[in-house]
Amino acid sequence: MTVTEAFALDAGRFRSDFPVLTTRSRSGAPLAYLDNAASTQHPAAVIDAIADCYRGYYANVHRGIHTLSEESTERYERARKTVARFLNTEHARELIFTAGTTAAINTVARAWGSANVGEGDHILLTMAEHHANIVPWFQLATQVGAHVHFVPLTDDGRLDLESVARMLDALRPKMFAFTAVSNVLGTVNPVAALVEMARERGSATLVDAAQAAPHGPVDVREWGADFVVFSGHKVCGPTGIGVLYGREAVLDAMPPFLGGGAMIHRVTTRGFEPAPLPEKFEAGTPPITEAIGLEAAVEYLGHVGLEAIGRYERQLVERAEAGLREIPGLEILGPAPEHKAGIVSFAIEGIHAHDIAQWLDTRGIAVRAGHHCAMPLHQSLGITASTRASFYFYNTPDEVDAMVDAVGEARDRFRKRGRKRQ
Amino acid sequence: MTVTEAFALDAGRFRSDFPVLTTRSRSGAPLAYLDNAASTQHPAAVIDAIADCYRGYYANVHRGIHTLSEESTERYERARKTVARFLNTEHARELIFTAGTTAAINTVARAWGSANVGEGDHILLTMAEHHANIVPWFQLATQVGAHVHFVPLTDDGRLDLESVARMLDALRPKMFAFTAVSNVLGTVNPVAALVEMARERGSATLVDAAQAAPHGPVDVREWGADFVVFSGHKVCGPTGIGVLYGREAVLDAMPPFLGGGAMIHRVTTRGFEPAPLPEKFEAGTPPITEAIGLEAAVEYLGHVGLEAIGRYERQLVERAEAGLREIPGLEILGPAPEHKAGIVSFAIEGIHAHDIAQWLDTRGIAVRAGHHCAMPLHQSLGITASTRASFYFYNTPDEVDAMVDAVGEARDRFRKRGRKRQ
Amino acid sequence: MSIDERDIYEEHVLPHYEDPYHRGHCEVATHAHEGDNPLCGDVVRVEIELDDEGRVRQAWFEGDGCTVSQSSASMLMERIEGMTVEELKQFSAEDMLALFQASLTPNRQKCCLLSWRVLQAAMHSPIDGEDEDAEVDSFGGPSLSEES
Amino acid sequence: MSIDERDIYEEHVLPHYEDPYHRGHCEVATHAHEGDNPLCGDVVRVEIELDDEGRVRQAWFEGDGCTVSQSSASMLMERIEGMTVEELKQFSAEDMLALFQASLTPNRQKCCLLSWRVLQAAMHSPIDGEDEDAEVDSFGGPSLSEES
């Protein structure tokens, strides 16, 4: 690794925007937060946007004609437009706020699924899906008598387009739901090509962009999918909010999901009529301050620059992998860095992922260990757990180096060396 | 109204805790926020609890073993215990965090409903329900071929226990779902007695406590219902969070609702096994900072004193009604103040609710006008909209008087008096 | 609401509310439509008679709701008589708000634009027996700013 | 983790991990149970032989997982031999954590308590043919503090 390498972005410029990054870990070491695939940290702009709403103009939205309610409503709807622009949707009303990626996928599996998937039908997923993009489809399949299939991965953890085509041809699934970026392997899938292949065979498509939206520009029109989902808390935004994008015609044809206030046009003692988009899919009081916080987050990311974020993370991944490859018995999961977003997962022969993560934590380095909500993927790799370091634009090359060093130490410490009980 | 009346609580002591209450309305008048049934305002303690989490110790919960994740997890689970104590549940694991009351009721209607309600079965509601406690039951009924019925109200807007008994006897419903406090009439229902009547006839019960939890102590064990739900944003807490309490045995027997991470014990390519409570019903990344904010909110309410809040609000209602009754053509909806929580809704012959609310807004007084998500109730009252003033412990007698005066002015202004077009 | 706006209400809005222009039915209507705003319960029905040259000969409305929704409907009926279909189509939401004069918050804009939207829909709803019981439209959705 | 705690790992925990006590099967087991912690994938199976007086004659474990889950299982097996059923029941979660010595965060406590929970369940799972393929328990739920 040459030290003279030019980085796509200067992390130092942004770190001070993130209050948590200035804290120290329990051990006294500075915090190296490398668990961004689980959840990112928050710039002051986001924290302040939420607090400012509660302090200055908070009220319930939509239904009030007093000043506060009008201001909240305006800000909530402005947030919708800002996030819609972030995804380049055609209309703001195609942008539904949900409780998260998981809630968004469940909305599609239940509402779209119950209207479009029947007995004997097929649903196609990939082996790299997060449980959020598996379990709802199992639930649908069980309910209607459909079948769920998984496209296997290549040996280096990528999707093989030939296999996809073969399975699409053989199964003619009603839905092909896949992740844009694997949350374990980091693999970046060719979304537009996959959508195109599915569309040609009459399959609807859902793209899980939970790990894509944080790390590069997303253009739903370029992707062409029927549904695209992501979570606020992975793009420097608040918890409690996610996004469901759906093409207008598809959302219009779908029955509503959750029932309640706001999503209705009229209710009588005999039944109800749903409201038009986007309210149709936003039952009850929506995540108001969360939407306002999410707006601040995507504006902040726009200011950092999503292209640069993606390039920079790849540089960090390259640096990390170069270091990790030196550690005996360590295997890096997934493809070469050029096919990855900012995620490096690995396993060390004979050492449990939790022991590695715990050791790193004593050094102030936060990584994640476990199955990362992708048990089928781990089963297919023949392991039960992996250790994952996931980067964001505020991480520095020094943090990457510290992580690599600490993994080496962990390996030395935990490897078997003939210790005996006393 | 005697001026020497002793109030149960001194609102002035708490107002300065609420930043928004020090703001002025667009017109320059001080803000009188009387729209608390739609959503309450937030003390600094709640706003700070959220910001402190993002600033100091935020990470995704449950799945990480690094320091931040452990701290977040601990705080999230501590919030669960605090809110469980607020409801006096038997176990903390009976307390499920959802996206709101609406999401909580949908969870029951879908998950419990699909397992327990079948063709020809009956579901009993009351005429005073919020759409959140109507539409999900219509959706369930349509799906499985069941029937939804509404207990009518007495002329003064109360539940007649005889009618309830008669309908329970005649229908033997699988579920009796009712609100503890009407969000329009303010009527307080005798929850424990209603639950008892339903249980004796083999009906499950869901209590919508969205308007009860803010205004007095809730004891789910005293109520004895199978399910109790409420929203964070109506108890001085954040948006994006609500609570589903369910008795352990009932929750254990129910299938899960949303599928995804955290709610599973194991996932393979062939299926999944759900996790134990409470995770079983908390798919995906939960509303982490929202739970922490909600904890701060219920702690704050405990400090103000829920008994006192209820008594004080009743005093404000009495004062408001005494004033409003002087206004010609004005009809107060619902029962006498002693049967009410802090809500006064009214209609003025010949004047539209929105015109009244708009006029009040020019005076800095925020009230709500419309059907308040209770269209069937308004239909049964023969009106399309009402004006609602809803109080909280931070409202003052002066604000109530200003509201009454402004309503009188609005009535004078908008009443027909033979104006002619030029 | 400033004192000026209050005056506009007094001089301009409330007279239309109390003494509406052409409130009732148009016996010889060629086009009609009804719509509501479910958030407030405002309802407006518009019935117009176009002459052979496509000019509005008569415009009538019926409805129920707040002063803004009802007085704006009255103003609109008064305004459009004599206009051609082409002119009607070019009569924008902004024109409608200008006609109303009083400044409105986004939510009240919805009330003010209800009759205007119903009118636009009525232009596509010739009365030919079949369309008579066409569904009632609802315009509860986006506010003006989102539309434009 | 302070230097002291690191030493405890070195002197106490890792030796049990590398050189476990009674890892394997108990051919004459009277009670057995298996459990896992799905969050980390740790698995532990405990097999014990009680003698006629209700005393643990032998205790064995099998498992897979992190150092904490596996070494704590080894420590527990070593500790309980000779104990009566009554004593086993009184051996609390706190006792287990004390036996382990090294201080643990709540999540790691779950790892440490896995074998202890499996043991408690094993006491209720006499081997009589029918129970042998009883379902595997999972203890992913509450942390210790919530239990107590």
Ligand SMILES: Cc1ncc(COP(=O)(O)O)c(C=O)c1O
């Ligand atoms: C009685 C009642 N039930 C349910 C709800 C719905 O709550 P939410 O909008 O927070 O889901 C409300 C408030 O809007 C309510 O007043």
Ligand SMILES: Cc1ncc(COP(=O)(O)O)c(C=O)c1O
């Ligand atoms: C690829 C992917 N999909 C879905 C999810 C679920 O997102 P959430 O937990 O925010 O609902 C995650 C993150 O946990 C993810 O990485």
